Amino acid sequence: MKPGRRETLILGAVALGAVVAGGLVGALARQSQSGAAELLSTAFVDLSGASHRLVEWQGKALLCNFWATWCAPCREEIPLLTAVQRQYGAKSLQVVGIAIDNAANVAQFTKSISIGYPVLMADATAIALMRRLGNRSGGLPFTVGLDRRVRLVQRKLGAYAAAELNAAIAGLLQ
Secondary structure, eight states: OOHHHHHHHHHHHHHHHHHHHHHHHHHHHHHHHHTHHHHHHOEEEETTSOEEEGGGGTTSEEEEEEEOTTOHHHHHHHHHHHHHHHHHGGGTEEEEEEEESOHHHHHHHHHHSOOOSOEEEEOTHHHHHHHHTTOTTOOSSEEEEEOTTOOEEEEEESOOOHHHHHHHHHHHTO
16 A cells, blocks of 8 residues: 555544544533533432432333422322333333422322332532533423433423423333
């Protein structure tokens, strides 16, 4: 092979590598700006005190629902979220409830209603996290959807209606 041709091939390979690396870095930067990376790496505790991070469910589509026991629309939405977990869980969907509330209140509430998905506890810093995820007002319920490639693809402030939630899940599972 001629020296000029070899240099051209090497430069082309380096350029292609730079384009691919730039695309990956750009995608990761967009996710970090969306708040998804922070959400996935934040430690939450369950009602037994065990620590969890959402990366535990990597490879599944995640529907993360921020809620509180004192929030009437949040309480009304829970049976719907339980139903979609039951319906779509085998299709790689994981619903996770993130309660921004007192653990004693959540423990008492979960005794009165069956919640068919993990419930994790968050402190007041979760309000700032919700804002970084796109919930400027800090209102509840607030739900974000991450697809199987952990891209934040959905945000919803307020309770879902059944048809709206099924459409959102279909988008997550694509």
